Amino acid sequence: MSKVTSSTLLKFKQEGKKFTALTAYDASFAGAFDSEGIDVLLVGDSLGMVLQGHSDTLPVTVDDIAYHTRCVRQGIERCLLIADMPFMSYATVEQTLTNATVLMQAGANMVKVEGGKWLLESVTQLTERGIPVCAHLGLTPQSVNVFGGFKVQGRDSDNAQRILDEAKALEAAGAQLLVLECIPATLAKAITQALTIPVIGIGAGNDTDGQILVMHDVLGISSGYIPRFSKNYLKQTGEIRAAVRAYIEEVANGTFPAEEHTFN
Ligand code: KIV
Ligand code: NA
Numbered sequence: 001m002s003k004v005t006s007s008t009l010l011k012f013k014q015e016g017k018k019f020t021a022l023t024a025y026d027a028s029f030a031g032a033f034d035s036e037g038i039d040v041l042l043v044g045d046s047l048g049m050v051l052q053g054h055s056d057t058l059p060v061t062v063d064d065i066a067y068h069t070r071c072v073r074q075g076i077e078r079c080l081l082i083a084d085m086p087f088m089s090y091a092t093v094e095q096t097l098t099n100a101t102v103l104m105q106a107g108a109n110m111v112k113v114e115g116g117k118w119l120l121e122s123v124t125q126l127t128e129r130g131i132p133v134c135a136h137l138g139l140t141p142q143s144v145n146v147f148g149g150f151k152v153q154g155r156d157s158d159n160a161q162r163i164l165d166e167a168k169a170l171e172a173a174g175a176q177l178l179v180l181e182c183i184p185a186t187l188a189k190a191i192t193q194a195l196t197i198p199v200i201g202i203g204a205g206n207d208t209d210g211q212i213l214v215m216h217d218v219l220g221i222s223s224g225y226i227p228r229f230s231k232n233y234l235k236q237t238g239e240i241r242a243a244v245r246a247y248i249e250e251v252a253n254g255t256f257p258a259e260e261h262t263f264n
Helices: 006-015 027-036 063-075 095-107 116-130 141-147 157-175 183-195 232-235 240-252
Strands: 019-023 042-043 080-084 109-112 133-138 175-179 200-201 212-213
Touching: 006 080, 019 240, 027 042, 027 063, 027 240, 042 063, 042 212, 063 080, 095 109, 095 116, 109 116, 109 141, 116 133, 116 157, 133 157, 141 175, 157 175, 157 183, 183 200, 200 240, 212 240, 232 240
Parallel strands: 019 042, 019 212, 042 080, 080 109, 109 133, 133 175, 175 200, 200 212
Antiparallel strands: none
16 A cells, blocks of 8 residues: 555556545544545645535635644545645745745645746746645636636636646646636646646546546535535435545546536
């Protein structure tokens, strides 16, 4: 049971083996996800919504992410652990280096940042100094107020082209992984094929190299609303570990995400 690293994920991509990611925020759930075979765990700033009850991710702090990263780190053996850099914690290169250091020292293997061209210098500097970067394009929730709501991105051809160009530029700058959130499946497929690095989708169709979901959605405990691109696996299995295995299996065999979870 060797540890998952960025090299492992690259090999999965080259072999066409679909891999699975989940968010996690504490040692117990993270340990269960790890032992059932999830490859990547993300301490997402989604914790602002699912743990703290806010309506977006903006209130989350570096200390919040660091605390939950330390918790998750205690519970896992095999997974690659990514920590989200929260809103405005990477506004300048200087801030980025300082705050990413905190998250790496809390136990992350990689940090995730939302955005395109403006981040290229930060991505390069982090990578050169030993901090691997996961980029995040499409519906980047920290920009919800710029987008005017949680809306699918990249639907018109100008925006689609911009996202593709930014994905290539982030890879060239040194990013080792990319998350694509809520974009049309055809665009996600084109980006996945254009890049050497692995691409993880959420609401991005089933042609990306891996999938990620928020654990609360998978376990059907997000209050009220479950996003259309997500799936409640607890409902069909009745048991948490079985739900995680069903998610892994459906990603591996290509049945999740299905058409009903996909934007066109
Ligand atoms: O914060 C989060 O959970 C995320 C994933 C949805 C990709 O960024
Ligand atoms: Na996030």
